[in-house]
Amino acid sequence: MSGSVNTTLLIIGGGPGGYVAAIRAAQLGVPTVLVEGASLGGTCLNIGCIPSKALIHVAEQFHALQAYAGDSPLGIRTRAPELDLARSVAWKDGIVKRLTGGVATLLKRHKVTVIQGWAHIVDGKTVDVTSEGAKGKAGAPQRIRCEHMLLATGSEPVALPFMPFGGKVISSTDALSPRELPKALAIVGAGYIGLELGVVYRKFGVKVDVVEAQDRILPAYDAELVKPVHASLKALGVGLHLQTQVLGLAEDGEGIRIQPPKSEERVLAADQVLVAVGRKPRSRGFGLSSLMLDMNGLAVRVDDRCRTSMNGVWAIGDLTGEPMLAHRAMAQGECVAEQVAGQMRQFVPQAIPAVCFTDPEVVTAGLSPAQAEKAGMDAIEGVFPLAANGRAMTLESTDGFVRVVARRDNHLIVGWQAVGRGVSEFAAAFAQSIEMGARLEDVAHTIHAHPTQGEAIQEAALRALGEAIHI
Ligand code: FAD
């Protein structure tokens, strides 16, 4: 043992859940130690949200320039663009470095003790941390004792047992740092990662085929909402193989064997295979099982205050299961920090917005019409197409719509959905209106700036009231 540290709050994992909890706890005067085995910022900053959105931007710019090299109605003519992939990846890495460096600085400024190393749980108040010493050898473990332990170890990609990661079979982490582009990429899973990265690779000029077990893409969202995404993928030339099983790698390694519905098994040619069939909580391999916490499969079960079944042990973020989203992890982190500092807090959000950064984007907060009906609610809805929005026309982004769902009796807004270019930014307005208990009239009678795509939000509320102006 190379020494021991005593603290009030010990956080395992420096992702968006863990680092936000650490900063908030330190702001409130709680002595805090944060242990991170890989890199501060976790999945989100290093191999998730940020790098994927950076590459999506590169692909969008490249694709727009390609359009200008053809017959652009905007009257812009340019030569066919070239992609310097190494530079694109370096630009993406630069953003990651700036942000992770920023997190390190914030933690330092708040006097959080950051320990680089892998934590191993000894008991509910004790953790041993092993750091890599010189020449990559593990140094002697450091013991940390705490009053409160916060588990924020995140998640990892699910592998297909018959097609494990390695060689041609890659995860999102590999797909975010390509050295060269494959000619043909097969993607297993038409969820968030499969489609966000599928669009990137397709816009870079790669032949992309997506294989999905369910009968539609993005099955977590409602069918109407994903139709414009489906149409856009088709227009981009992405091959969509729905209701299709993946059987394994082809024998010659030149692709994957698939079983489409109602037809013969066949080989889908590909020189790389991105497996994106979901993520699982990282709850194994560091002694967590010794705490005998109540679990929900691999996820740690928590109550509405993020407490686990053991006194003084808290859990947040992807480790606690769906929805595995960075902003949920951050909000839970703040919630726990404030409770450790003695405040009364609960984690009971009215809505956790979700965005899929495809082209067009999809954004939701609260209930869809079907979910409202399932909840036994008598609901009304208002839909406003972006085709009737002036700003959307000037941005060449008229595919899509905004939909609001509200209670029929008192017009309380219970859900929002939108699909369209740039609509991810609606997440703020959607979540705020639900969290603040807005009624349709509140949104309908708020003056929205013209010309903005946000006017479609107001018009959706007006339409639900039967008062839409521009349709
Ligand atoms: P993580 O970010 O996974 O952090 C956990 C940290 O704990 C890691 O740094 C890990 O090294 C560390 N750790 C684990 N075990 C130990 C141990 N024993 N000792 C020390 N350290 C340990 N979400 C969104 O909201 N929006 C997006 O656009 C989005 N895009 C994504 C794109 C991709 C490609 C991926 C993979 C994910 C994306 N996500 C997105 C999901 C998001 O990244 C996660 O929801 C979020 O990072 C979860 O935060 P967390 O703090 O719970 O865990």
Ligand code: NAD
């Ligand atoms: P996902 O759950 O979004 O999608 C997985 C897809 O794979 C589903 O459509 C599922 O039906 C399909 N699938 C599962 N097994 C299959 C099989 N054997 N063959 C064919 N299809 C199969 O998972 P993901 O795309 O891996 O992303 C993981 C998580 O990361 C997400 O759930 C989300 O929490 C997070 N994430 C969020 C964002 C964002 O917020 N924009 C972006 C990326 C990732």
